Amino acid sequence: MAAAADGAGAGGLEVVVFPWLAFGHMIPFLELSKRLAARGHAVAFVSTPRNLARLPPVPAHLSARIRFVALPLPAVEGLPEGAEATSDLPPDKVELLKKAMDGLAGPLASLLADAVAAGRRPDWIILDFCHHWVPPIADQHKVPCAALLFFHAASMAFIGPRWANDAHPRTKPEDFTVPPKWIPFPSTTVFLHHEARRMLADNFGENASGRSDTDRLWDVFERCRLTIHRSCRELEPGMFTLLSELLRKPAVPAGILLPGATDDRDEDDWQSSSGGVLRWLDDQPPKSVVYVALGSEAPLTLENIHELALGLELAGVRFLWALRRPADTNNKQELLPAGFEERTRARGLVCTGWVPQVKVLAHGATxxxxxxxxxxxxxxxFAFGLPLVMLPFLTDTPMIARAMAERGIGVQVARDESDGSFDKHGVAEAVRRVMVDGQGKEVFATNAKKLKELVVDEGRQEQYIHELEEHLRRYKEARSSTSTS
Structure with missing residues (x-):
C-alpha cells in the first residue's frame, strides 16, 4: 500500500475500500474514494484484476492518492471462467460469486499483514454488506471497519439487526407484510405477500455461498464501528437516527455519491458494446423516450419480457430498452415476441449489450x-429529474417503489398481489400515465424536478462527505490517544 501511503499527506487518513463484485457497488465505492482523495486522504481500492481493468479512470489530480489493489479471484466449481462481477453472470450464478469472493480472505489478510509490518497500518477498512469475514481479519491487525451500504436506509431498518429479529422472530411470509415491531412510527415500507415470499427465500434462506445474505449483513452490522449509507436526510428523514439506535452505533449518510456521466465507462466501450445507443438518442425528439432497464439481477422470465415488450408497443411511445437475457433461456431462443422489432423499429431500440446508463439518463431525449x-x-x-415507471422485483426494490410513488414521481406497473405477475395492459397504462396523459404527466415531471432540486445540491452533498470525514477522523484520534496513553 506504499503508493496510497505516499499520497496521504500530513494528517490524512489511509483507507482501504473493498466493494462487492458488482458495478452498482464498485462505481459508488470509487466515487467515495475520489471524494476522500480530494480531501487529502489515501485510498487503496481492492477488487479483482478484471473488475479493476473495467473501472473508469481516476482524474489525474487524484491518481497519486488512489491505488488499485488486485486480488485474483479463486476458481469455484460452477462459476464460469473470467466471471468476476455480477454483470458477467446470470442471476442464478451470483451466489457462487460470493463463494469465490469469500476465498479472498487469505490474500486480504496477507495484504494487511504486509502493510502493518511495513509501518503503514490503515486507519480504516470500508467494506460491503457481504464481507462478514473481513472484520475478524481487520481486528487481528487493529484496523477498524466501517460498512458502506448501498440499500435504501429504510430497508435496512426493516431487516433490522440480529437482536431485534431474535426478540421478534419472523419465520413466515406473513411476518413481512406488516411493519416490524422495532419501527416506532407508521411505515409503508412493507411487502405484499408475493414479495414477502421472495424476501424470505432470497435474503434469509441459505444459498450456494453457504451463508444467507442476512447472516452476512448481521455480522457486518455487529463487527463494524459505524455504518455508512448512500442516502441523505432529505430523502429519508429520521431514518438515520432510528438506524443508529437499532444498530447501536453511528449510521452516517454519505450523500448520494452520484458519479458524473463521464465516469460511465469510456467512449470506445459504449460504442463497441452497445451499438451507439447515444447516437440513436441524438436522432430522437427532446423528452420523447422512455429508457427501460431492469438491472442485472432481476429474475425476469421469457413471459415477463414478452409482456413488457407488448406493453411498450401498446403504449405507443418511443423507447430505448437495455435488455438482459434471462437465466432460464438459451442463446438460440428468441427473446422478443415475433415481429416486435419490425413493428416498433421506427420508434424503439432494444440493446442486449452494455448500455451507458448515466449518459442515457442525462440525454435530452430521455x-x-x-x-x-x-x-x-x-x-x-434523481440527478436528471426523471419521473419513474416502476417494476420492482427483489430485496428492497418494492419498498423503494412505494416510497417513490408516495413522493409522486412515478407509478408502479399493476401486479397480481398473489403471484406478482403483470401483463402488457398494466405496462402500457403505467407508461402512458407517466409519458402521455396530460395533467398526470406534468405532475410527475414537476415532482421529479423538485426532488432533483432538493437532493442534487453539490454543496449539501459535500457537507455529507465532511460529516463522514469527521466521524472517521474522530475514531482515529480516539484510537491514537488510547494507544499512546
Whole structure:
C-alpha cells in the first residue's frame, strides 16, 4: 500500500475500500474514494484484476492518492471462467460469486499483514454488506471497519439487526407484510405477500455461498464501528437516527455519491458494446423516450419480457430498452415476441449489450425511466429529474417503489398481489400515465424536478462527505490517544 501511503499527506487518513463484485457497488465505492482523495486522504481500492481493468479512470489530480489493489479471484466449481462481477453472470450464478469472493480472505489478510509490518497500518477498512469475514481479519491487525451500504436506509431498518429479529422472530411470509415491531412510527415500507415470499427465500434462506445474505449483513452490522449509507436526510428523514439506535452505533449518510456521466465507462466501450445507443438518442425528439432497464439481477422470465415488450408497443411511445437475457433461456431462443422489432423499429431500440446508463439518463431525449427501482438506479434518476415507471422485483426494490410513488414521481406497473405477475395492459397504462396523459404527466415531471432540486445540491452533498470525514477522523484520534496513553 506504499503508493496510497505516499499520497496521504500530513494528517490524512489511509483507507482501504473493498466493494462487492458488482458495478452498482464498485462505481459508488470509487466515487467515495475520489471524494476522500480530494480531501487529502489515501485510498487503496481492492477488487479483482478484471473488475479493476473495467473501472473508469481516476482524474489525474487524484491518481497519486488512489491505488488499485488486485486480488485474483479463486476458481469455484460452477462459476464460469473470467466471471468476476455480477454483470458477467446470470442471476442464478451470483451466489457462487460470493463463494469465490469469500476465498479472498487469505490474500486480504496477507495484504494487511504486509502493510502493518511495513509501518503503514490503515486507519480504516470500508467494506460491503457481504464481507462478514473481513472484520475478524481487520481486528487481528487493529484496523477498524466501517460498512458502506448501498440499500435504501429504510430497508435496512426493516431487516433490522440480529437482536431485534431474535426478540421478534419472523419465520413466515406473513411476518413481512406488516411493519416490524422495532419501527416506532407508521411505515409503508412493507411487502405484499408475493414479495414477502421472495424476501424470505432470497435474503434469509441459505444459498450456494453457504451463508444467507442476512447472516452476512448481521455480522457486518455487529463487527463494524459505524455504518455508512448512500442516502441523505432529505430523502429519508429520521431514518438515520432510528438506524443508529437499532444498530447501536453511528449510521452516517454519505450523500448520494452520484458519479458524473463521464465516469460511465469510456467512449470506445459504449460504442463497441452497445451499438451507439447515444447516437440513436441524438436522432430522437427532446423528452420523447422512455429508457427501460431492469438491472442485472432481476429474475425476469421469457413471459415477463414478452409482456413488457407488448406493453411498450401498446403504449405507443418511443423507447430505448437495455435488455438482459434471462437465466432460464438459451442463446438460440428468441427473446422478443415475433415481429416486435419490425413493428416498433421506427420508434424503439432494444440493446442486449452494455448500455451507458448515466449518459442515457442525462440525454435530452430521455423523458422517463422504466426501472426495477434498485437504489443505485433510482438515485441516478434523481440527478436528471426523471419521473419513474416502476417494476420492482427483489430485496428492497418494492419498498423503494412505494416510497417513490408516495413522493409522486412515478407509478408502479399493476401486479397480481398473489403471484406478482403483470401483463402488457398494466405496462402500457403505467407508461402512458407517466409519458402521455396530460395533467398526470406534468405532475410527475414537476415532482421529479423538485426532488432533483432538493437532493442534487453539490454543496449539501459535500457537507455529507465532511460529516463522514469527521466521524472517521474522530475514531482515529480516539484510537491514537488510547494507544499512546
Amino acid at each position: 423523458a422517463a425511466f422504466l426501472t426495477h427501482c434498485g437504489w443505485g438506479s433510482t438515485i441516478e434518476s
